[in-house]
Amino acid sequence: MSNPIRARSPSPVRKVAAAVKDSKAPAITRAAAILRLLGRSDRPLGVQAIAKELGLVPSTCLYVLRALAEEELVSFDADTKRYALEAGVLTLARHWLRRDPFNDLAQPLLDRLAQRFGLTMLGVQAVGLDHMIVVAMAQSGSGFQLSTQIGSRFPALISATGRCIAAFGDYPEAVLKARFDQLRWDDPPAFEDWMAQLRQTRAQGFAVDEGQYIAGVTVVSAPVWKGAGRPVHALVAIGIGAALGRELGALQDALVEAAGALSGQLGGGA
Amino acid sequence: MSNPIRARSPSPVRKVAAAVKDSKAPAITRAAAILRLLGRSDRPLGVQAIAKELGLVPSTCLYVLRALAEEELVSFDADTKRYALEAGVLTLARHWLRRDPFNDLAQPLLDRLAQRFGLTMLGVQAVGLDHMIVVAMAQSGSGFQLSTQIGSRFPALISATGRCIAAFGDYPEAVLKARFDQLRWDDPPAFEDWMAQLRQTRAQGFAVDEGQYIAGVTVVSAPVWKGAGRPVHALVAIGIGAALGRELGALQDALVEAAGALSGQLGGGA
DNA sequence: GCGAAACATTCAATATATAGAACACCATTC
DNA sequence: GAATGGTGTTCTATATATTGAATGTTTCGC
Numbered sequence: 001m002s003n004p005i006r007a008r009s010p011s012p013v014r015k016v017a018a019a020v021k022d023s024k025a026p027a028i029t030r031a032a033a034i035l036r037l038l039g040r041s042d043r044p045l046g047v048q049a050i051a052k053e054l055g056l057v058p059s060t061c062l063y064v065l066r067a068l069a070e071e072e073l074v075s076f077d078a079d080t081k082r083y084a085l086e087a088g089v090l091t092l093a094r095h096w097l098r099r100d101p102f103n104d105l106a107q108p109l110l111d112r113l114a115q116r117f118g119l120t121m122l123g124v125q126a127v128g129l130d131h132m133i134v135v136a137m138a139q140s141g142s143g144f145q146l147s148t149q150i151g152s153r154f155p156a157l158i159s160a161t162g163r164c165i166a167a168f169g170d171y172p173e174a175v176l177k178a179r180f181d182q183l184r185w186d187d188p189p190a191f192e193d194w195m196a197q198l199r200q201t202r203a204q205g206f207a208v209d210e211g212q213y214i215a216g217v218t219v220v221s222a223p224v225w226k227g228a229g230r231p232v233h234a235l236v237a238i239g240i241g242a243a244l245g246r247e248l249g250a251l252q253d254a255l256v257e258a259a260g261a262l263s264g265q266l267g268g269g270a
Numbered sequence: 271m272s273n274p275i276r277a278r279s280p281s282p283v284r285k286v287a288a289a290v291k292d293s294k295a296p297a298i299t300r301a302a303a304i305l306r307l308l309g310r311s312d313r314p315l316g317v318q319a320i321a322k323e324l325g326l327v328p329s330t331c332l333y334v335l336r337a338l339a340e341e342e343l344v345s346f347d348a349d350t351k352r353y354a355l356e357a358g359v360l361t362l363a364r365h366w367l368r369r370d371p372f373n374d375l376a377q378p379l380l381d382r383l384a385q386r387f388g389l390t391m392l393g394v395q396a397v398g399l400d401h402m403i404v405v406a407m408a409q410s411g412s413g414f415q416l417s418t419q420i421g422s423r424f425p426a427l428i429s430a431t432g433r434c435i436a437a438f439g440d441y442p443e444a445v446l447k448a449r450f451d452q453l454r455w456d457d458p459p460a461f462e463d464w465m466a467q468l469r470q471t472r473a474q475g476f477a478v479d480e481g482q483y484i485a486g487v488t489v490v491s492a493p494v495w496k497g498a499g500r501p502v503h504a505l506v507a508i509g510i511g512a513a514l515g516r517e518l519g520a521l522q523d524a525l526v527e528a529a530g531a532l533s534g535q536l537g538g539g540a
Numbered sequence: 541g542c543g544a545a546a547c548a549t550t551c552a553a554t555a556t557a558t559a560g561a562a563c564a565c566c567a568t569t570c
Numbered sequence: 571g572a573a574t575g576g577t578g579t580t581c582t583a584t585a586t587a588t589t590g591a592a593t594g595t596t597t598c599g600c
Contacts, residue, residue, distance in 0.1 A: 023340065024333035024557070027297035027587080032341035039365030047548060060588055062549070063294035070293065071302035072397060081548065081596090085366040087395055087403040087421075093363030094421025095309030096355040125357055127342060133357040151357075151364025294587070297557080317578060327559050332579070351578060 017055050030056060030064050035073060035085065044075075044082030093151075100125075102224065102233050103135055105265055109258045110138035113237065117251050120146050122236040124221075126165050129156045129179055132234075146217060146238050158183050159214075160221035161234045163207035167198040168223050169230040186215040206256050208248075211241055218244050220252055222259035226266045235259045300326060300334050305343060305355065314345075314352030363421075370395075372494065372503050373405055375535055379528045380408035383507065387521055390416050392506040394491075396435050399426045399449055402504075416487060416508050428453055429484075430491035431504045433477035437468040438493050439500045456485040476526050478518075481511055488514050490522055492529035496536045505529045 023029045033054050038045060045053075051061040065083050068074035072088035097103045106123035114121040115138075123136030134152045157166050157179050166176055173195070180191055189197070189212055201207040206222040213219065218241040223231035237255055244251065293299045303324050308315060315323075321331040335353050338344035342358035367373045376393035384391040385408075393406030404422045427436050427449050436446055443465070450461055459467070459482055471477040476492040483489065488511040493501035507525055514521065 019340070023337050025297045025301075025337040026557080027295045028301045028334060028337035029341065031295075031298045031301065032338075032343065035362055039362055039369075042369065048546080057589055058547090059549075059551095059590080063587080064298060067293050067295035067298035068302075070289070071299065072400075073302065075397075085362065085369060087366065087397055087405065089359065089362040089366050090403060090405065090421040091423060092305055092309055092355065092359040092421075094419055096357065096359050098419070099309075099312065099355060127345075127357055130342075133360060135357065135360065149364055149368070151360040151362075153361060296587080318576085329560080329579075329581095330558055333557080 027064060027067075030054070030060070031068055034061070034064060034068065035089070038074065038083060038085045041084075044077060044080065044084040046082055050083070097135070100135075101266060102226065102262070105262055106136045106224075106233070106235065107138070109235065109262060110136055113235075113251075113254060113258060114138035114140045116254070117237065117239070117247060119237050119239040119251075120148075122148065122238065124161050124234045124236050126156055126161075126232050126234075129165070129169075129171065129175070131156050132161060132165065135233075146240070155179075155183055158185070159212070160207040160209035160219040161236050163194070163197055163201045163209070164221050164223045164231070164234050167201035167207065185212050187212045206252055206259075208252070216241055218248070220248075220255055222255045224259050224266065225263040233262075235262070297334060297337075300324070300330070301338055304331070304334060304338065305359070308344065308353060308355045311354075314347060314350065314354040316350075316352055320353065367405070370405075371536060372496065372532070375532055376406045376494075376503075376505065377408070379505065379532060380406055383505075383521075383524055383528060384408035384410045386524070387507065387509070387517060389507050389509040389521075390418075392418065392508065394431050394504045394506050396426055396431075396502050396504075399435070399439075399441065399445070401426050402431060402435070405503075416510070425449075425453055428455070429482070430477040430479035430489040431506050433464075433467055433471045433479070434491050434493045434501070434504050437471035437477065455482050457482045476522055476529075478522070486511055488518070490518075490525055492525045494529050494536065495533040503532075505532070 019029045019033075034050055037050060037053060047058055047062050047065065050056070050065070051058040054061075056064075065074060065076070069076045069083070069086075072086050075084050075086040076082075077084075102123065102125070110121040110123055113119070118140040120140075121138045122134050124132045125135050126132045131153045132155075134148055134150055134154075137148070137150055139147065154161075156162060157176070162183075176195075177191060180194065197207070206220060209219040209221075211217060218239055220237045221234045224233040224235060225231045226233065235255055235258055237251055239251075289299045289303075304320055307320060307323060317328055317332050317335065320326070320335070321328040324331075326334075335344060335346070339346045339353070339356070342356050345354050345356040346352075347354075372393065372395070380391040380393055383389070388410040390410075391408045392404050394402045395405050396402045401423045402425075404418055404420055404424075407418070407420055409417065424431075426432060427446070432453075446465075447461060450464065467477070476490060479489040479491075481487060488509055490507045491504045494503040494505060495501045496503065505525055505528055507521055509521075
């Protein structure tokens with residue numbers, strides 16, 4: 001894996017079979033699984049390889065691939081008979097990014113903070129309680145950097161941002177507990193301690209994770225509101241804990257201020 | 271439209287019906303059409319609106335949307351019953367970008383050239399003879415800029431890059447003619463002149479478009495090879511023709527040099 | 541250069557995704 | 571406050587997408 005900050009590991013592929021069963025449009029479930037598999041693979045794949053990996057019937061797999069190729073979501077090399085992701089996915093992603101003003105407005109703020117503190121900054125969007133996705137990133141460019149990529153996914157409740165999502169989301173404790181128990185930390189907090197941290201997060205308006213998710217790495221996260229209800233975005237700072245030192249206070253202030261300003265621009269209530 | 275450099279206009283939506291007929295996996299055709307429609311729309315849409323726009327049966331449309339939502343390619347607001355693109359498309363795009371070293375390697379070159387000449391620079395990938403897609407972009411940041419966005423699509427044979435694709439693609443003249451006739455330029459060249467320009471492009475290793483595609487805008491494009499065969503990528507410079515003036519020569523040299531260096535890194539033949 | 545394995549692809553029977561009507565649920569409007 | 575037009579959603583018969591075996595097609599080993 002080329003991702004220094006680990007994202008969730010690929011789920012057991014045999015889940016595809018179960019998902020297909022319940023769906024009223026199984027072809028789409030299969031198509032999505034194929035797209036994800038092709039994305040995961042670092043080389044183009046043939047029909048058989050795809051079908052075997054996902055537990056699909058080869059002929060069905062072929063028809064799905066042809067339909068995807070027709071839509072330019074998948075490329076087909078007529079010589080090698082191999083399939084790969086095609087640039088069409090990029091077009092969709094561009095439209096998605098354009099649809100949400102957060103993605104445009106967050107970037108300059110992230111750039112400035114990354115520059116000022118020499119850190120990696122992220123803009124993150126929560127997708128329900130399942131996970132969050134990195135939608136914007138800025139790096140200072142100097143020295144070592146912790147890096148992740150736009151589009152990377154993480155469990156929704158992990159680390160500092162997870163505390164923000166939980167703290168301001170107004171979810172029942174039982175629901176949080178169920179999700180919490182599935183998280184994997186380097187230094188897992190006890191659920192009671194974590195709940196106490198949520199209260200603190202609510203009180204101070206931001207969350208901090210000092211080496212619990214990843215040893216030695218400090219993460220600071222502040223929620224961004226777009227309207228009433230629960231926040232779906234957050235600004236995140238990631239740095240080596242030891243290197244941050246006494247700058248941590250200033251970073252927290254700057255992050256909260258930026259998140260507040262952004263909430264204002266997006267028309268979000270407090 | 272928020273795109274100063276015009277991309278192809280959305281195709282007649284009634285084509286969906288025809289495409290669905292011929293496919294062995296019509297659900298996927300429908301799903302792709304829905305995703306594109308949602309991308310095009312600047313607001314979330316309801317089931318009926320989507321179905322009507324694409325000529326689909328509402329119930330079928332609902333099932334497709336549910337499947338897409340299950341795959342997190344589409345978001346569903348339970349309160350308003352509206353659907354929109356979801357962040358999952360971004361995850362796919364990230365994987366696509368990572369798969370091709372061109373996307374990583376081109377960026378620093380584009381940055382440098384954009385800075386040096388104060389222009390907008392693009393990395394472009396051809397998708398057959400249908401169109402090309404912007405996969406990387408750099409802007410100088412100072413003054414007025416012609417802008418487009420990553421993921422934008424253009425007809426494959428248009429402008430300077432189109433000449434590169436045609437010149438080095440080794441396509442039959444009849445095929446080129448058919449595509450050429452569908453292009454829309456501000457100042458369309460005659461086919462014979464265009465063919466002559468292709469010969470010149472082959473000879474000098476790059477192509478120039480001085481106000482033909484868009485009046486007043488000069489485009490310079492140099493092909494990038496990844497292996498043997500036809501080039502699929504190109505580096506592109508876009509600037510106001512009048513402002514370029516005598517820098518054009520230096521720009522051409524720098525662009526060709528960068529494209530050559532990139533071809534070398536990618537293991538492309540001459 | 542031959543045989544055989546592995547592959548992509550086609551084909552026909554059937555399980556099932558889909559179409560269209562019926563239903564339920566809001567909002568407005570009279 | 572009943573009626574109307576607009577939603578989203580369920581239901582069921584049928585057209586059809588899917589399946590698994592059969593057929594070409596390539597690739598590999600000997």
